[in-house]
Amino acid sequence: MTRTERIGASEESVVPAIVESGEFSELVDEGQTISLAQSPLDGSLGIFVVPTHTAEDPTKAHSTRLNEEQPIYFVNQHTPPSAERRMFLADTFAIFSALRKLVTAPEFQSTTSLGEDRRVAYVRKLAIDFVNFIKECWIHASRPVARPGGPLQFSSDHYRSLYTCFSLFVVLFIPEEGYANAPVGDELMEWQNTHFIEPSTEEGDQLSGLEKPWEDDTFWPYLTRAIIRGLNKASTFFLSVLSGHPSEEIQHLTETLISLIQSQPRLDNFSSEKEFALSTRRWKDKVQALRIGLDRVPESKRFDGFENWWERLSDIVGVLEGRGDVLKRVCEEQGGDWKEVCVAWGIFVDPRMRRDDLFETAKDIIAEMPSDPTNLEDNIHAAMFSGQFEETLHSSSQLDLWLSAHLSEFMGATGLLQVKEDADLSPRDFHILEYAEYVYCDHALWHITIEYMYSCGEIGKSRGDQILERVPLRFFQQTSDHATAERIRSGDVVGVLKEVNEACLQHRREGVRRTVCKIAARNFVQEKNYGLAASYCTSAEDWSGLGHIVDHVLEEYVQGSAFFVEHASSIAPLVQKLSTQPNLSGVFYYRLIFVTRFARLQGLLRRKEYADAASDLVAIVREDMAPASWWAVVLYDSIPLLDYEPKLLFSSSEASLLLRKLEDISIKTSQGAGLEYLNVLSRRVHVKEQADLLKELKLVRLALARYFARCAVLDG
Structure with missing residues (x-):
């Protein structure tokens, strides 16, 4: 269960x-x-x-x-991403990679190669790529279509929140080149009207269909909010409707008001901020003149039977005058929040408000009109407007670890985050690693996980190493395809193993690469692909592992496998390759030489090429290639060669060499080393008792005796 x-x-x-x-x-x-x-x-x-x-x-x-x-x-801790969410993570990773490549480039880090504005411009382009991609995901998630996998793991509203947060970050902290110290009001107004549409189009359509819209309860709130939001087309339309108002005073005042709204200075319309500031002062003088005219309206004419139009118009003029208390009150009465006040502040109260000014202003406004503590999106916006970067990342991580990670990356690239000297992790690295741990819950995204981890200093590299060492290599799934299996057996590194190898080389993780090669070698040993296993051991410089592979191959012979020669032949090419290896242990190298020469001997015996077999057997004995435990086996295999007729395959001196080796085994055995010298022969001939094994060796002695007898006869 x-x-x-x-x-x-x-x-x-x-x-x-x-x-x-x-x-x-x-x-x-x-x-x-x-x-x-x-x-x-x-x-x-x-x-x-x-x-x-x-x-x-x-x-x-x-x-x-x-x-x-x-x-x-x-x-x-995390719910693994669904197919669509996985696609979102993978596609945004491509932009993250481009950003990492940019910020780690020497010319980007140099203080002389690029100016600060130019660096920010490069970063801004990638940030806008993020914004556009999130927008596409939001639109896709909003489509009411039947999805094969069921409902989306993250709703369209979730992606809308990511969209608003990331686009606000770009507006506030990654401005266009040359606009870092420019007034920010118009940019914020565009952001607000893009993401938080008020008043609604439906309200405008309903009011425009009325003969006397000013008699509707929603008319003045709609008009006031349209003016605060800078919706000049809607504002002038409904102000012009007032030309049919029964009050002559309001008709005259609205004509002036329409002119003011249409002529309100915008920074984009001027070639310099100085011209913009001068035009704004002149415009404010005209607003003041409108105030004077409004104040001259008698008290008796300020009510039209439905509404005190004068108070409504006075509020609008108060906003245009830049009176902060009026702006706050009007926004609050009409259901606006702190965002609406902050944005309008940069349009009406302080048209020259810069980003640094905004942070202090926003803090004061939010203190009076707090953000919604239950709404993470609103908290993130409030933290950004206040210039509180760590609070921005904290709230973003609660909304989506993806958001906090990528915001922290851009904050790091633009120098917004302060790094404490005694901290083990920078804020940027902390949030990147938190996100990487989330991606880690989907093992199919391991290549993305390590990229994020390896960008986070030594701690991140250590975690990335652990991930790489545990990536499922899936050899058996790969080899279910015949063509792929042949490529693997021919030494071609494919599939996951190839990707892991490339990742290690890319990030210069030589120790990890060797560990993965050792793991790969063990997998190939299980498949009895000893040639490729030995190749990976060699790549990892795992000489003890190579020795174990030799033992496995020799065990094939002991077990009577018909494929012993083929297995040994698969590792034979390594002999030449390793002959020039400077740090190779001699023990393992000589074991490798023995298994290849011994396999050649068995192949010659199998093909009945007895003359060559005899020559190889003598070479093995003369050059002392065999380990002590294999001497008895080699001599035991000489019996058919010694008994071969009609000709002699050994010279007298060669036969004497075999006899001396046989005597050495007998002496060592009599001195108590029988287990060391007879163990392999015991398993090969299925005889356990030492006395019986010595009888088997007597067969070699008998064959040698017959051989010497034949030599004597032929000599005579």
């Missing part, structure tokens, strides 16, 4: 509960406790009940619970 549940960062919850609340002490009294193990594949946890076996009372370990079927719960 297994269960998978999403768990929080500080508390694990599984359903149904392993132990009910408040009953853990009873579980301990029964001699059990709860344990867990982490999967190296995706970081998930396996939670289960285990016995404690306490020394004080061993009987407690014999609980009746142990006789029951105990479930194992598989839990993960």
